Amino acid sequence: MNNEILRIAIQKSGRLTEKSMQLLSDCGIQLQNGKRKLLSPATNFPLEIYFLRDDDIPQYVEDGVADVGILGENVLLEEQAQVNTVLELGFAQCRLSLAIPKNEIYTGVDYWEGKKIATTYSNILKKYLAEKNIKADIHAISGSVEIAPSIGLAEGVCDLVSTGSTLLSNGLKEVEVILKSQAVLVANQQLSPQKQQILAQLLFRIRAKQAAANNKYILLNAPNDKIDEICALLPGMKSPSILPLRNSNWSSLHSVVQEQAFWDIIDKLKAAGAEGILVIPIEKMIV
Ligand code: PRP
Ligand code: ZN
DSSP: OOOOEEEEEEESSSSSSHHHHHHHHHHTTOSSOOSOOSSSEEESSSSSEEEEEEEGHHHHHHSSSSSOOOOOOOHHHHTOOOOOOEEEEESSSSSEEEETTSSSSOOOGGGGGTTTTEEHHHHHHHHHHHHHHHEEEEEOOOOOOGGGGTTSSSSSSEEEEEESSSHHTTTTEEEEEEEEEEEEEEOOOOOHHHHHHHHHHHHHHHHHHHHHHEEEEEEEEEEGGHHHHHHOOOOSSSSOEEEEEESEEEEEEEEEEEEHHHHHHHHHHTTTTTTTEEEESSSSOOO
């Protein structure tokens, strides 16, 4: 009997919050408290959700206050916590970049020698500058980094860029990408066997959702003499299902294709004689 509960930390309010909640909901997990409290138990899965500041999540997971957490790789790298990265989640993609006022002329990475850089990511920046053998003055601040150059606090910034609109509206331009980041699931390094088992169930559900999101169910009608040619174009899971149609010269082909592959082969399918092509989203996919 497994009476343990897995405690998962997610961001209280910010870029990752909504997608993290959506991920749990896509996994069929329902929460007891509709409104966001600090803690919210799931009603149909052995899980408790802790809503925390993203910067605090690595430490909470390392200390075992939470068992697992969802956070940006950028925060994970900055906080340097001892946790295991279990799965890349593919959302909240962004980059950590260096930026300067848009009228300045950028001369390459040596530009930063002796410059003052404002950031909330001092650890990552320190490491980056050391690797490039550049001595700069890191000015660690806790927020609103993008205004630092205009108020004379620094000559450039090192900050997260997602759409780029924050830089744009502050008259800055991105000149170096230090790292690329996305949301990841991390876990404490000493989970009990029971908690590992719950985590495995959660991962199974997340992977089924991820696989489904990347694939589409495709149906099409094909003249019988073109079936081989069309099947060769469809890189299905195993091989396409072929069903007879009322018109005995035609068949219906069913298969699963990757979203991207579909756009690559659609013209070839039509040229090969496929008609009535339908592409349907997949809810869950167990691979
Ligand atoms: C980041 C960053 C910028 C903004 C960039 O903050 O500090 O303010 O996002 O996004 P944009 O390129 O789409 O304009 P974030 O929301 O991650 O807040 P946090 O650093 O306090 O967690
Ligand atoms: Zn934050």
